[in-house]
Amino acid sequence: MGIQVENLVKTFRRPRHREGILGALSDLVYREYDEKKAVDNISFKIEPGEVVGYLGPNGAGKSTTIKMLAGILTPTSGSIRVGGLIPHTQRIENTKRIGVLFGQRSQLWWEIPVSESFQLLKYMYKISEADFRKRLGVFEELISLSDIYHLPVRILSLGQRMRAEMCAALLHQPDVLYLDEPTIGLDAVVKENIRNFIKQTNQETGTTVVLTTHDMPDIEKLCSRVIVIDRGRVMFDGNLEMLKHRFGSQNKLIVEVEDGLPDPQRLLLNGADEVIQEGRSSIITYDRNRRNSAGFLSDLAQLHKIIDFSVNEPDIEEIIRRMYKSLNQSDVESRN
Numbered sequence: 001m002g003i004q005v006e007n008l009v010k011t012f013r014r015p016r017h018r019e020g021i022l023g024a025l026s027d028l029v030y031r032e033y034d035e036k037k038a039v040d041n042i043s044f045k046i047e048p049g050e051v052v053g054y055l056g057p058n059g060a061g062k063s064t065t066i067k068m069l070a071g072i073l074t075p076t077s078g079s080i081r082v083g084g085l086i087p088h089t090q091r092i093e094n095t096k097r098i099g100v101l102f103g104q105r106s107q108l109w110w111e112i113p114v115s116e117s118f119q120l121l122k123y124m125y126k127i128s129e130a131d132f133r134k135r136l137g138v139f140e141e142l143i144s145l146s147d148i149y150h151l152p153v154r155i156l157s158l159g160q161r162m163r164a165e166m167c168a169a170l171l172h173q174p175d176v177l178y179l180d181e182p183t184i185g186l187d188a189v190v191k192e193n194i195r196n197f198i199k200q201t202n203q204e205t206g207t208t209v210v211l212t213t214h215d216m217p218d219i220e221k222l223c224s225r226v227i228v229i230d231r232g233r234v235m236f237d238g239n240l241e242m243l244k245h246r247f248g249s250q251n252k253l254i255v256e257v258e259d260g261l262p263d264p265q266r267l268l269l270n271g272a273d274e275v276i277q278e279g280r281s282s283i284i285t286y287d288r289n290r291r292n293s294a295g296f297l298s299d300l301a302q303l304h305k306i307i308d309f310s311v312n313e314p315d316i317e318e319i320i321r322r323m324y325k326s327l328n329q330s331d332v333e334s335r336n
């Protein structure tokens with residue numbers, strides 16, 4: 001199922017708190033409000049079966065968008081179509097076709113065993129006994145459920161609960177899955193299990209997946225495309241290769257020479273963007289679209305005996321960090 005979002009806006013009205021006792025009394029008599037545009041004219045189109053990472057710094061508007069896509073929040077303006085439906089007006093039909101997981105909040109009933117939550121979901125979504133059994137079998141195979149199936153949710157560890165939450169979100173075999181921070185707070189092994197589960201579900205059932213995350217391996221492992229937002233606006237929409245090309249052209253050459261340290265000024269004159277010396281190593285940062293490691297190495301070899309060297313390309317974590325930094329810089333520039 002595809003998703004179409006056009007000129008989406010969500011403005012929140014927040015009561016303004018005036019300072020001091022007089023301020024508090026005035027607040028009681030006459031409330032003033034601040035407006036916050038959490039989502040500011042966002043448009044994108046997601047094809048059926050795509051796995052899209054919806055990224056951005058804290059407070060960028062990711063959760064607000066997901067809540068509008070899921071029909072939990074009503075947009076201030078703009079339009080959303082999920083498989084042709086308008087989520088906030090056709091809530092019931094829409095809910096049947098989507099699965100939602102908010103990593104920070106539980107969708108399961110706290111006091112009752114996972115198995116009974118699943119029975120309730122089976123009833124709510126009118127899942128046949130045969131389909132129910134079949135899906136439990138798939139979940140068991142992909143993520144293993146039997147160890148926690150009869151335990152009440154409140155006694156589950158975070159990792160155990162997230163396994164149950166993922167299965168609960170997928171029990172009715174939704175066409176679209178919205179995941180808000182699905183791996184937050186999990187240990188490395190559970191994270192990897194959850195990622196595999198999402199990937200296999202997408203591959204086997206063609207479920208469209210939109211996920212927000214601050215976890216870079218989630219993105220690398222899962223997302224064929226990323227949409228990056230900042231202060232409610234789309235800053236980048238494309239595949240990871242495009243993102244790497246735009247923000248990941250800086251390589252690091254790490255060199256160790258026999259006789260002391262090379263002259264940083266000379267390296268900077270030769271086109272290095274930055275030279276950091278740590279112990280016996282020199283870390284030379286350069287833009288690989290303009291320079292290459294061979295150039296630096298041959299120049300260094302004229303004056304030094306090179307003992308060791310390596311070249312590091314930036315990983316996705318570094319690329320996103322640079323992108324967020326450049327978003328902040330453009331903010332500072334536009335304010336000046």
Ligand SMILES: Nc1ncnc2c1ncn2[C@@H]1O[C@H](COP(=O)(O)OP(=O)(O)OP(=O)(O)O)[C@@H](O)[C@H]1O
Binds near residue numbers: 014
């Ligand atoms: N119910 C609300 N009332 C008022 N303001 C809100 C409400 N929900 C979110 N906001 C504000 O809207 C902005 C976007 O919030 P949102 O939760 O969508 O960000 P986010 O990108 O998901 O952030 P994070 O990565 O920290 O989860 C923030 O400034 C937030 O304070």
